[in-house]
Amino acid sequence: MWNFASSMKFDNADSCVTAIVSPLKTFQTMTTINSLFDFATSVLLNLERQLFNYMRIAIFIVMAWIGGLKVCQYEADGIVHFVANSPVMSFMMKNADNIVEHPKTGKMVKEYTLYKNKEGEMVQKNIAWHEANGTYVFAYGLGAAICAIGLLTLLGIWSPRLGMIGGLLTFGMSLVTLSFLITTPETWVPNLGGDLPTPHHGFPYLSAAGRLVIKDIIMSAGGLLVAMEAARRWRNRKA
Helix, strand or coil: CCCHHHHHHHHHHHHHHHHHHHHHHHHHHHHHHHHHHHHHHHHHHHCHHHHHHHHHHHHHHHHHHHHHHCCCHHHHHCCHHHHHCCCCCHHHCCCCCCEEECCCCCCEEEHHHHHCCCCCCCCHHHHHHHHHHCHHHHHHHHHHHHHHHHHHHHHCCCCHHHHHHHHHHHHHHHHHHHCHHHHCHHHECCCCCCCCCCCCCCCCCECHHHHHHHCHHHHHHHHHHHHHHHHHHHHHHHC
16 A cells, blocks of 8 residues: 555655755766866967967968969959059059049049959959959969968978968968958948849958958967967076
């Protein structure tokens, strides 16, 4: 026959066991998590030098690849809107400041907008304009400079002085690139209209060009970090 009093005793006993076991399980779980964090901390700190070198290699790969592509027509054409609108770089191109009337809209626009080649597109009159503008000569020089900065950063693996120079130049180059968000209209989604109003245009809606530029925030941080690590090695070497 069911005994209510006995049942209450069993329930109380179960509650007591649960009250003891539950905190123990929680403690064991936290101990395991803390052990994993301790292990990860030990590994990361022991690999500090190697991780900084990995960052240098990553910066070099990006710089060498992007810089090397500047010899290609499509890549050279693709930097004109950045350079033409930059107050510190536009003087390097002959026609960067030219304002002309758009043949279709009648609006006054910068001349380069009439001679854009899409990636993979080869239009002779556009290429001829870029040749006269000095686009390709500028791109070759810029590509060489980018590759040189990447190489200096990579050499920081062995030379702290060169590493400091490369890291700081990486940071400086990134600041120039980020300034395009302010000076280049093409970094923001335009209001082109259509059958419906354009709800997303202008700030903060980054275009493809803007999304490319904003990533240089990461490059700027990486440049400062590898420069800092190289500076620390240089100071320790002199001590």
